[in-house]
Amino acid sequence: MASAHKHTNRLSLERSPYLLQHAHNPVSVGKRGFDKAKSEDKPIFLSVGYSTCHWCHVMERESFEDEEIGKILSDNFVCIKATCGGGGWPMSVWLTPDLRPFIGGTYFPPTDHPQRPGLKTVLTRILEQWQNNRPALESNGEKILEALKKGTAVSANPGETPPSAPDVAQRLNLMFLMSFWSVNRCSSEGGEALQMALHTLRMMARGGIHDHVAQGFHRYSTDISWHVPHFEKMLYDQAQLAVAYITASQVSGEQLFADVAKDILLYVSRDLSDKCGGCRLCPGVGGPEKKEVGADKMEKREGAFCVWTAAEVRDLFPEVVEGSSGATQADVFMHHYGVKELGNDPHGELGGQNVLIVRYSVELTAARFGLSVDRVSELLSAARAKMADVRKTRPRPHLDTKMLASWNGNF
Incomplete structure (x- = not known):
């Protein structure tokens, strides 16, 4: 039986919902292609995303379905598509054949926008540099790796005693702040830690990051007021926030915190629980939009639901x-x-x-x-x-x- 799709790539053999969303893009793509990159001495385009990520869907529709972009990618890059365990923005990274990143980004529109270059422009510029100024690209990759190593390195001198638990707790927040207070109740630092945690939880509960209509919390806020969220609701966020609000209720005696904890658990039991006993991961962020983008597709606008x-x-x-x-x-x-x-x-x-x-x-x-x-x-x-x-x-x-x-x- 003939396929109804014009293009089908190797991702059609996968089981991941995210990978299957890209199975009919006009791009020669797979999950693994590192050996091919070495043998053909081509740069790698690694695209990582998640099935309910709104901007992953937008980039797939706008850029990866584009025939011209698909040809540029297939002819000049080894394209690898991977799924991420958590939601969020798409991650777009270009690597050398020996897996050293030299350029990275998130969402790229197909053509240039005032705030960011289009994917066609990015691909063309990378290809020109790869062919004509490759040492500079590889040098940039080395700088990126050094910066990443420096930012994540944990240093210790031989024989040095690890920091005490209270010292570690002072550098962290929410549950750690409340735990810090529990062992430093008589100190000003302990009182300050508790008030910081409780204030944060109050403002989150009042903010738009909290779904006041259908309960639960969205993934994160895009502003300092907890107002406009990224509208995904991740299962692990609900779990950790439920514990934080229960603890805040026990520590402070404030009914608000107990109510919010019940609110979170109601959302999970109603909208994420499966009849087999487990919980599903996450609903998406999109919703209906009247603008047509194809014969059988409607554009989904983030947060419209x-x-x-x-x-x-x-x-x-x-x-x-x-x-x-x-x-x-x-x-x-x-x-x-x-x-x-x-x-x-x-x-x-x-x-x-x-x-x-x-x-x-x-x-x-x-x-x-x-x-x-x-x-x-x-x-x-x-x-x-x-x-x-x-x-x-x-x-x-x-x-x-x-x-x-x-x-x-x-x-």
């Missing part, structure tokens, strides 16, 4: 709240979670969308609208539940269904 316009919120909650001097439920919700008419993304990349972030305490929101704290808590809880139901109707992003013992072991 999770964000909201002000108009959507107003349409969902038009009811006037009794006792509020005319404010609607939407007014209360938008004030509390920082929803703005033109969007609240400080980077301006979400196209008028809003990432929910707690801007005020329930007490301050209640005072703003002349309502009781209990009434505001009730309104916000009902609104979040309704938004969760609405989100279920949206096309869901890709889910990595693998179950790894190491990640599940965190629980």
Whole structure:
């Protein structure tokens, strides 16, 4: 039976969801090609990614499906595709045949953008340097390796005693900070360590990195306010954060931390747990976008599954709240979670969308609208539940269904 695809490469024989996503790119590619690089004396293009990484999908669609880019790569480089155990940006690295990196980067668009060169430009420049100025490239590779070794080296003098546990703890955070406090409760340093950890956990819980609608935490924030996240939710992050919030609750007695821990565990049990008993790894970050990019494809915009316009919120909650001097439920919700008419993304990349972030305490929101704290808590809880139901109707992003013992072991 003839294949429906114009191109098929060796990745079609793999089982990894990420590698299979690239099985029909017009690139001669495999997981292993180091021997070929040596025999043909060609530079290696090593591309590493993950199945639910949004920008890995974008680069695959924009760059690796491009016929011209595919020909440049296949003719002049030994291309190796590898899967990464964790999510994140695509990693693009060029190496010599003896595996010494000389240039690295993350996502490259197919053509030049104001903020970064396109992949065609990068490939052309690397090829020119490889052919005409190879010693400089190899020298650059040596500098990169030396910098990496220096940054990761652990030095010790013969016979020297390793640092004590408290000394090590002072250089780390969250769980280590709380552990440091537990053995230094009477010192100013111990108190400072505890307050640093608790403040960080509070701000994370209030921030957009915390999914206020469907629970759990996104992978990391792209700003110092914990506001706009990279929207993946990794299993191991949920496990480690659950432990951190449980510990914070035990140490401080604050109900907030206990509530957040329950929130995380609810998310994992509901959305990541499998009937066989284990937990799946991670949902993706994309969502529907109306712009067509091919006959049978739609472009997926990062975070589209999770964000909201002000108009959507107003349409969902038009009811006037009794006792509020005319404010609607939407007014209360938008004030509390920082929803703005033109969007609240400080980077301006979400196209008028809003990432929910707690801007005020329930007490301050209640005072703003002349309502009781209990009434505001009730309104916000009902609104979040309704938004969760609405989100279920949206096309869901890709889910990595693998179950790894190491990640599940965190629980």
